[in-house]
Amino acid sequence: xxxxxxxxxxxxxxxxxxxxxxxxxxxxxxxxxxxxxxxxxxxxxxxxxxxxxxxxxxxxxxxxxxxxxxxxxxxxxxxxxxxxxxxxxxxxxxxxxxxxxxxxxxxxxxxxxxxxxxxxxxxxxxxxxxxxxxxxxxxxxxxxxxxxxxxxxxxxxxxxxxxxxxxxxxxxxxxxxxxxxxxxxxxxxxxxxxxxxxxxxxxxxxxxxxxxxxxxxxxxxxxxxxxxxxxxxxxxxxxxxxxxxxxxxxxxxxxxxxxxxxxxxxxxxxxxxxxxxxx
Amino acid sequence: xxxxxxxxxxxxxxxxxxxxxxxxxxxxxxxxxxxxxxxxxxxxxxxxxxxxxxxxxxxxxxxxxxxxxxxxxxxxxxxxxxxxxxxxxxxxxxxxxxxxxxxxxxxxxxxxxxxxxxxxxxxxxxxxxxxxxxxxxxxxxxxxxxxxxxxxxxxxxxxxxxxxxxxxxxxxxxx
Numbered sequence: 001x002x003x004x005x006x007x008x009x010x011x012x013x014x015x016x017x018x019x020x021x022x023x024x025x026x027x028x029x030x031x032x033x034x035x036x037x038x039x040x041x042x043x044x045x046x047x048x049x050x051x052x053x054x055x056x057x058x059x060x061x062x063x064x065x066x067x068x069x070x071x072x073x074x075x076x077x078x079x080x081x082x083x084x085x086x087x088x089x090x091x092x093x094x095x096x097x098x099x100x101x102x103x104x105x106x107x108x109x110x111x112x113x114x115x116x117x118x119x120x121x122x123x124x125x126x127x128x129x130x131x132x133x134x135x136x137x138x139x140x141x142x143x144x145x146x147x148x149x150x151x152x153x154x155x156x157x158x159x160x161x162x163x164x165x166x167x168x169x170x171x172x173x174x175x176x177x178x179x180x181x182x183x184x185x186x187x188x189x190x191x192x193x194x195x196x197x198x199x200x201x202x203x204x205x206x207x208x209x210x211x212x213x214x215x216x217x218x219x220x221x222x223x224x225x226x227x228x229x230x231x232x233x234x235x236x237x238x239x240x241x242x243x244x245x246x247x248x249x250x251x252x253x254x255x256x257x258x259x260x261x262x263x264x265x266x267x268x269x270x271x272x273x274x275x276x277x278x279x
Numbered sequence: 280x281x282x283x284x285x286x287x288x289x290x291x292x293x294x295x296x297x298x299x300x301x302x303x304x305x306x307x308x309x310x311x312x313x314x315x316x317x318x319x320x321x322x323x324x325x326x327x328x329x330x331x332x333x334x335x336x337x338x339x340x341x342x343x344x345x346x347x348x349x350x351x352x353x354x355x356x357x358x359x360x361x362x363x364x365x366x367x368x369x370x371x372x373x374x375x376x377x378x379x380x381x382x383x384x385x386x387x388x389x390x391x392x393x394x395x396x397x398x399x400x401x402x403x404x405x406x407x408x409x410x411x412x413x414x415x416x417x418x419x420x421x422x423x424x425x426x427x428x429x430x431x432x433x434x435x436x437x438x439x440x441x442x443x444x445x446x447x448x449x450x451x452x453x454x
Contacts, residue, residue, distance in 0.1 A: 013330040017363045020338050021356060028352025028412070047299070047346050054300055115348065117306050117313065119413050122349045158349065186414075187422065250306075 048156040051113040052126055059253065066253050073142045073254075080143075104219055106140075106256040107131065112156070116163060116189040116249045123147065123159040125255060133157045138217035138258040144246035145169070145211055145222045146255050157257075162224070163189045163249055170215050171224050174208040176201050182209065182224055182243070189249050192225060194241040201239060203230045209243050216263040283325065291320035291340055299347030307433075311426050314433040317344050317354075318405055319441060321362055322398055323385070326378050330366055337362030350413070357409035361401055368400050386442045398438050399431070406431045 008015070059066065109131075113124040127133050129152045139146040139159050147161035160167055163184050171194060172179045178201030180194045194209060207227045213220025225243030232239055298317040305314060321337055328336075341355030348354070369384065372393060386394045406427045414423055 013334070013363075016331050016334050017359060020334055021359050024338070024341070024352045024356035024359060026352070028350075028356060030352075050300065115303075118348070118350070119415075120350070187419070 048112070048124065048126075048153070051124060055110070055112045062253065065251070069253065076142050101262075103260065103262050105259045105261070107133070107259065108254060108256050109133075109157075110254055111252050114249070114252055119186055120165050121161055121163050121189070121249075122150070123161050123252065123255075125157050125159060125257070126155065127257065128153050128155045128157050130154050132259065133257055134259075136217065137260075138222075139255050140218065140222055140258060141247055141252060141255050143223050145218055145224050146247050146249075146252065148217050149257065159255075161249060162192060162245060162247065169217070169224070170212045171209050172212045173197065173201055173203055173227075174210050174221075176203070176207075178203075179212055179214075180209075180239070180241070190245055191228075192243055192245055194225075194227075194243055195238065197239040197241060199232065199237055199239070203227055203239060203241055205229070209241075216260050216266060218258065219260075287320070287324055290323065291317070291336070292343075294320045295340065295343045295347075298344055303347060312429045312433045313426070314430060314437050315344075315406070315409070316434060316437050316441070318358070318361055318402065318434070319438050321358060321365065322401060322438070323383070324365075326369055326382060326384055330363075333362045333365065334359060353409065353413055356412055357405050360408045361405040364404050365401055368397060372397055386439070391439075394442065395435070395439065399435055402434050402438070403427070403431045406434070 107127065109125040109127040111123055112126050113122075115121045115123075123139075123146070125139075133149060133152050135149055135152060137149045139149060139161075145162065147159045147164070147167065149157050150160040151158045162169070162182070165184060165186050168181055168183050170179065171182045178197055180197035180201075182192050182194050184192050197203065205227055209224045209227065211218040211220060211222040211224060223246040225245045227241055228244050229242040230239050294317045298315065302314055302316055305312075317340060320340060321333075324333060324336065337358035338355055341353075341358035342351070344354040344358075345351045369378075382388050384394070384397060389397070410423050410427045410430070
């Protein structure tokens, strides 16, 4: 027994090292899977505040380019103001004159922290649960997809952008309507890859890739990127397409969070038909 | 003794803030060169710091840095490796008569060649661990290795310049 304690004492530094390292890895893996380490998170209060202050300073120096972005976005929005509504029916006119049912609402938010050079990037915005932001809401900038809300605190939310290794999103090619999935290759924040596009899709360089609207995160037709290169790897049935992302992640300063009022209804219905089938 | 603890704690907190608010924004060539200057706070701890204390300090420092980058565990893990290797590197580089009492691991006390070797080896270990653990796999190997080497150079350059700025050559009381 004495020898045992002597051994422990002799190697105690190494044992402490291994113990702490295991703890670090446990945190790392847990954090990678769920993106929530509640206390130490950039959506948490302290760093959130600090980031907001830094942004207040750096933003002042960028006012001109921000103005240009906003002016451009205003013009874009004016051109599309009907898009937030969904037509209810062709012949049935419901009383109270509700020809259109509101489906989406867009909430502006300011980007207070933004990483683009990591493998798993995140964006922090200055709106949280107090402003009605919930997990899994889509985030756009102008007409292009940015990411999905991953974590929410009272006044901040952290967003998993397209340029995160864990991100995947259903898309379609605007011209041929073929579906696929976009993932990030992990190296260049301006490039991504579209996979699972079937052979008949017939893509060509310069085609636009847009959100499919199947998922409840984004409305249909939000820009994702433009095709740069495509090929079918030998022995496979699906295209591998390299796209240039529409969103300029390195200069995001304002984004819009999308609330989908019909999301719950759609999901409930889909779940119900699934259950019916299983019975 | 108290002054020593206060000075080292403040130095680490200051470096973590600078790292989180300023240096993390440095983005040279799409993230191929990412300096991590906060390790300076660990490298500058006194040579006779108990090894277990060193590990605990590294854990705390890493956790603080992780708060800024949303990567809880990543910098903790890399800092621990650094803190574990640091005394070993110091022993390997020790002068024939051993270290004098109160000698600091600085350019002023140990000379430029010693310092660059010391900081260089440990920065390289830290960055290798950090970049590959962040990737969590070994592909793409060479582009990541390139990032590691470039970032090590950047960090080392900043640490060496920082030494000349922070420490005065004559003031031996300021250990």
